[in-house]
Amino acid sequence: MRLIIMGPPGAGKGTQATFIATTWGIPAISTGDIFRANLAQGTPLGLEARGYMEAGEYVPDSVTNSMVRNRLLEADTTPGFLLDGYPRTLAQVAELDSMLADAGQHLDCVVVLTVDAEEIVQRLLARAVKEGRADDTEEVIRRRQEVYAEQTEPLIEVYRERRLLCEVDGMGEVDEVTSRISDALTQVSEA
Ligand code: ADP
Numbered sequence: 001m002r003l004i005i006m007g008p009p010g011a012g013k014g015t016q017a018t019f020i021a022t023t024w025g026i027p028a029i030s031t032g033d034i035f036r037a038n039l040a041q042g043t044p045l046g047l048e049a050r051g052y053m054e055a056g057e058y059v060p061d062s063v064t065n066s067m068v069r070n071r072l073l074e075a076d077t078t079p080g081f082l083l084d085g086y087p088r089t090l091a092q093v094a095e096l097d098s099m100l101a102d103a104g105q106h107l108d109c110v111v112v113l114t115v116d117a118e119e120i121v122q123r124l125l126a127r128a129v130k131e132g133r134a135d136d137t138e139e140v141i142r143r144r145q146e147v148y149a150e151q152t153e154p155l156i157e158v159y160r161e162r163r164l165l166c167e168v169d170g171m172g173e174v175d176e177v178t179s180r181i182s183d184a185l186t187q188v189s190e191a
Contacts, residue, residue, distance in 0.1 A: 001026060001080040001189065002105060004087070006155065007113030009144045010120035010127070011170050012122040012177060016113065017084040019178050020185070027076050030084040031064060034071070042156045056069060056143030058088060058151065065095040072099055080108075088152045113170030117145070 001024050005013050014030060021028035035053060038046030045067065049059045058064075068086050071077075087093045100106060123142060128136030159165045166184040170177055 001082075001109070002100070002107050003080070003082045004107065004110045004159075005082060005084050005113070005179070006110060006152070007115065007170060008117070008120055008152075009141070011113040011115045012085050012123075012174065013113060015179055016111075016177060017082055020111075020181060021082050023182065024082070024185070026080040026082055028082045028084055029068070029071055029077075029086070031068065031086045031088075032084075034067060035059065035168075054140070056140040056147060058147060059093070061089055061091045064088075065092060068092075068096070068099040069099055070116045074104075087155060089149075090154065090158070093155055093158060107164055109166050109185065110164045111184065112156055112159075112165060112167045113177070115170040116165055118178065119171065121145070135153055 003020065003024075003026075005017050005020070007013050014033075017028040017030065020026075035046065035049045039050055039053070040046070045063070048063060052059045064086065068083070072081065083096075087096050124136060124141045125138065129143070156165065161175075166188065168177065168180045170185055
């Protein structure tokens with residue numbers, strides 16, 4: 001299975017991505033996690049991404065695209081993969097299309113978690129306290145929602161037109177959302 005999981009910041013993508021990856025035996029590739037790991041280790045990539053992340057802005061496409069291209073060449077992606085946090089811009093969609101075409105592969109499904117905007121901000125504020133993420137101040141949280149609406153939401157229509165979209169209600173308990181995603185992906189795999 002080759003999957004994307006999308007949704008606004010705070011929609012619970014990371015939590016659900018871990019579950020999907022385990023169930024389907026594929027790696028969950030989170031661009032946010034990769035950037036954070038690089039930042040923690042002080043690599044050149046981390047230093048480059050830092051300012052953007054702390055401001056709630058997207059890291060430039062050129063940087064993100066080459067990072068993902070390299071990651072998708074690793075052997076563990078042979079049975080498939082789940083991308084969490086990529087693509088986030090139309091230019092990234094085009095780049096992913098070319099990566100897949102080069103490999104003679106295609107996407108099976110784009111899972112979109114739909115959530116209530118106000119509830120999301122509350123979740124993110126709670127997470128900021130719990131995890132102490134430097135990019136989780138209230139101002140940055142708002143900016144991230146704006147950037148998502150401007151740059152990433154349009155991708156939903158692109159994948160809808162390609163008939164790849166699985167919209168899943170992301171509200172409620174984690175387990176409920178997990179079983180909705182499971183049902184949706186089981187349908188895709190049996191189609
Ligand atoms: P969120 O909490 O919004 O789901 P992530 O953990 O996925 O955020 O990503 C954290 C930050 O890393 C983003 O705000 C952005 O600065 C950067 N980032 C992650 N993925 C991408 C991407 N595909 N393109 C550009 N920047 C990205």
